[in-house]
Amino acid sequence: MASDPTNVREIRDGVLARQVSAAEVTRAALMGIARSNASLNAFTQVFENRAMENAARVDARVAAGDRLPLAGVPVAIKDNMCTGPDLWTAGDGFGYAGLTTCASRILENYSSQFTATAVQRLIDAGAIIVGKANMDEFAMGSSTERSIFGPTRNPWDESRVAGGSSGGSAAAVGAGLVPLALGSDTGGSIRQPAAFCGVLGLKPTYGRVSRYGLVAFASSLDQIGPLTRSADDAAIALEVMSGKDALDATSSTHEPPRAAGLDSHDASPLTLGVVRQGRSGANHPSVADALERAIQEYTKLGAKIVEVDLPLIDHGIAAYYIVAPAEASSNLARLDGVRYGRRAALKPGEGLEDLYARSRGEGFGPEVKRRIMLGTHVLSSGYYDAYYNTALKVRRKLLGDFERAFETCDALLLPSTPGPAFKIGEKTDDPIAMYLEDVYTVIVNLAGLPALSMPAGLADVGGKKLPVGVQLIGRMFDEARLLSIARRFERATQWHAARPG
Amino acid sequence: MSDVPHGLTKDQTRKIARLARLALSDAELDKARLELSAVIGYVERLRGLDLEGVEPLAGVTGAMRRGEGDGSDEPGRMLPVEAMEKMAPAMRDRFLAIPKVLDDGGSA
Numbered sequence: 001m002a003s004d005p006t007n008v009r010e011i012r013d014g015v016l017a018r019q020v021s022a023a024e025v026t027r028a029a030l031m032g033i034a035r036s037n038a039s040l041n042a043f044t045q046v047f048e049n050r051a052m053e054n055a056a057r058v059d060a061r062v063a064a065g066d067r068l069p070l071a072g073v074p075v076a077i078k079d080n081m082c083t084g085p086d087l088w089t090a091g092d093g094f095g096y097a098g099l100t101t102c103a104s105r106i107l108e109n110y111s112s113q114f115t116a117t118a119v120q121r122l123i124d125a126g127a128i129i130v131g132k133a134n135m136d137e138f139a140m141g142s143s144t145e146r147s148i149f150g151p152t153r154n155p156w157d158e159s160r161v162a163g164g165s166s167g168g169s170a171a172a173v174g175a176g177l178v179p180l181a182l183g184s185d186t187g188g189s190i191r192q193p194a195a196f197c198g199v200l201g202l203k204p205t206y207g208r209v210s211r212y213g214l215v216a217f218a219s220s221l222d223q224i225g226p227l228t229r230s231a232d233d234a235a236i237a238l239e240v241m242s243g244k245d246a247l248d249a250t251s252s253t254h255e256p257p258r259a260a261g262l263d264s265h266d267a268s269p270l271t272l273g274v275v276r277q278g279r280s281g282a283n284h285p286s287v288a289d290a291l292e293r294a295i296q297e298y299t300k301l302g303a304k305i306v307e308v309d310l311p312l313i314d315h316g317i318a319a320y321y322i323v324a325p326a327e328a329s330s331n332l333a334r335l336d337g338v339r340y341g342r343r344a345a346l347k348p349g350e351g352l353e354d355l356y357a358r359s360r361g362e363g364f365g366p367e368v369k370r371r372i373m374l375g376t377h378v379l380s381s382g383y384y385d386a387y388y389n390t391a392l393k394v395r396r397k398l399l400g401d402f403e404r405a406f407e408t409c410d411a412l413l414l415p416s417t418p419g420p421a422f423k424i425g426e427k428t429d430d431p432i433a434m435y436l437e438d439v440y441t442v443i444v445n446l447a448g449l450p451a452l453s454m455p456a457g458l459a460d461v462g463g464k465k466l467p468v469g470v471q472l473i474g475r476m477f478d479e480a481r482l483l484s485i486a487r488r489f490e491r492a493t494q495w496h497a498a499r500p501g
Numbered sequence: 502m503s504d505v506p507h508g509l510t511k512d513q514t515r516k517i518a519r520l521a522r523l524a525l526s527d528a529e530l531d532k533a534r535l536e537l538s539a540v541i542g543y544v545e546r547l548r549g550l551d552l553e554g555v556e557p558l559a560g561v562t563g564a565m566r567r568g569e570g571d572g573s574d575e576p577g578r579m580l581p582v583e584a585m586e587k588m589a590p591a592m593r594d595r596f597l598a599i600p601k602v603l604d605d606g607g608s609a
Contacts, residue, residue: 087584113584206561220560246577250562318544329521336522338599343590351600353522361524369523370536373514376521377537390547392557397550399558431536432543448561476561 005029008073008179008233015062015072015126022062022072026055026128029074032177033130041152042162042171044079044103046131050096057094058126068126069240076172076181079103079132080139081119081224082112082213094123102215103147104137106335106342106363116213117248118182118224118241125240133181134168137365138332139189139217141165142437143427146367151424154196156500157464160421163193166227170197173227174467174500180237181227186217187320188416188441190225191453195416195469198455198498200486201227202234205477206448207252209238210245218327219250221445230496231454231486235259238479257480265484271409272298272485273308278414278440286459287415290468294413294456297492308405308412312398313443317435319398320442322378322391329375332368335360370431399447406475411485415440416453416469420461440471450474454486455495467498508538 004010005028014020030048037043055072062071077083080102086095100112115123123129136146144152144167152167154160155175162171166183169190173181174197183190185203194201202225209224216222226237235257242256274295279288299305312319337343337359344358364372378387405412417437427434444451453469460466474482490496509517514534518525525533582595591598 087581111587113580113588220562250560315547315550318547321540322544322547333522337590339585339597340588340590346600352602354524355600356522357519357524360522364523366529366532369521369525369529370533370540372521372523373517373533373537374540377509377517377541380517380520387544389557390550390552391544392559393552393555394547394550396555396558397552399561432539435540 006176006179006229008236011073012071022055022058025072026051026074029130029178036175036177039158040155040171040175041150042134042168043131044134044149045098047096047098047129051128051130054094055128070122071126073127073180074130074178075122075127076131076133076169076178077119077129078135078166078169078183080135080184080215081116082114083119084112084114096129102138103135103149105148108148110341117210117245121241133172136165138368139165139184139186140367140371142192142434145428146365154421156466159423161424163196165189167193169227170194170199173199182224183227184214184222184224186221187324187445188438191416191441191471192437194227195453196421198467199227199229200231200234200452200454202452204479205450207250209241210248210251212245212247216331218324221324230490231483235262235483254477261480262484262487265481270303272303273306273405273409273412275310275412275414276307277310277313282418283415284419286468287419290457290470291415294470297489301488301492310401312401315394316443317439319391319394321435322387325371325375326379326388329372332372395446398443402447411482412473414471416471420459420466420468444473449476450479450482452482452486509534
């Protein structure tokens with residue numbers, strides 16, 4: 001095969017030029033998954049047959065002259081995005097069906113009857129969905145250890161976590177099994193695992209990508225985004241997924257960013273704001289090094305570097321752990337054992353309320369229960385003002401701080417995570433230690449801004465190389481510029497080309 | 502961890518579980534009490550901030566243009582009953598089945 005199996009653009013161009021078929025690309029991806037998934041546990045399901053059938057359909061469309069922007073590109077979908085059969089297309093279309101489990105007992109047999117808009121748009125663009133990716137239950141976690149399928153392992157060191165909650169997506173791209181995966185990011189769930197697995201992870205602006213068919217965690221924070229090997233590939237996927245969707249009222253009418261439009265930003269002067277609080281003494285030395293080297297690199301590339309203050313970073317986690325659980329407690333109320341999902345077997349004399357409480361008690365894991373209870377508490381009578389309203393005020397203030405920074409800066413630079421991937425089991429007993437993994441990422445979701453994590457160095461930990469990421473935050477709907485800034489760094493450093501092993 | 506400030510009592514924890522419709526064992530309740538108390542203790546740090554006169558912000562969509570929907574009020578596509586049946590844990594005829602909510606009523 002001529003094209004690089006980890007590069008979206010090369011695969012697409014190769015398939016469109018008929019140098020390689022979508023069927024060949026898909027078969028190679030499925031073989032790679034079959035070889036590696038037992039050790040990585042990145043996939044919860046693999047659609048071997050359906051993927052090959054749909055690859056043949058894509059080849060037929062390409063032969064008929066269809067210039068599909070993702071022709072033959074194998075994709076992994078986080079298991080909180082619905083993949084359903086084709087109910088609304090005439091004849092047998094491109095449906096996948098399968099299960100949508102959210103890595104939870106309560107949805108372990110759930111077979112969605114519809115497909116998420118973001119996923120459907122990839123399918124319509126010629127992508128081949130090869131399987132569903134492992135995650136923390138209901139996207140609540142930073143390690144992909146809290147999954148009914150067991151932990152995903154980091155392709156750089158299998159004794160370490162892949163990060164989370166989109167850990168399966170990040171590990172699948174990091175190991176080179178697929179060139180593109182979809183993740184969801186509520187507080188860092190795309191960017192943190194991307195940093196841990198040495199790939200680029202983009203959380204788009206809130207509203208950029210439709211959330212229809214994404215199982216809701218915290219609706220004012222959730223956003224779907226791509227994980228790829230490069231900024232260019234992320235731009236191709238984002239262009240396909242973006243844009244207004246009648247099925248998501250919060251989806252935006254902004255013009256989708258054009259992958260071809262990154263070039264127009266390349267020559268414009270660049271002011272980068274280095275977030276002072278990101279240069280914390282608490283960072284792992286490899287993170288501090290990567291950040292300082294990135295600053296030097298951008299200086300060499302001609303960027304003007306200024307320092308900006310985001311004093312509320314230290315309060316971001318606290319505000320997030322009020323807002324996100326509050327929304328989750330409400331969203332997850334729909335899982336009651338009545339219309340779909342697990343239903344507990346009742347004893348004689350038990351009624352409807354027992355059915356709710358027992359189905360939920362049996363179906364949810366400990367972290368999900370903890371967050372539902374936390375959210376229930378902060379919204380309950382007598383506590384609403386002290387917690388929920390206070391957190392919303394912090395949110396407003398934080399947005400103001402960002403807006404001030406963007407008066408002078410085109411993008412902000414800070415670490416993605418305080419350190420590289422930690423050991424499996426290292427943080428499972430300490431919820432707050434796990435929550436603090438997301439100290440640099442949750443603030444972005446609270447403000448609704450776009451941000452990405454890109455590879456920016458390698459840490460040497462216990463004789464193993466581990467990837468380290470840096471994060472760029474952009475203005476609302478300014479993803480094209482953000483990706484162009486990332487691409488300049490890639491071209492200068494080649495950190496994005498580093499591979500495990 | 503048991504003497505964290507703002508600690509919840511077991512009764513408070515039980516009440517939260519009831520409001521959240523979560524059936525928890527006694528051991529789960531004890532664990533939840535300690536862990537929730539620790540997290541609540543952590544988020545108390547927000548109290549030190551000066552938030553006088555700051556308007557709460559529930560979401561960023563409000564910061565964008567309102568009324569971006571397509572403006573129509575036509576019924577859209579809906580899942581057919583056959584699709585609902587494939588997902589439902591229990592159906593009777595073409596309806597979702599649940600335990601009886603009311604007794605037979607008027608039995609007196």
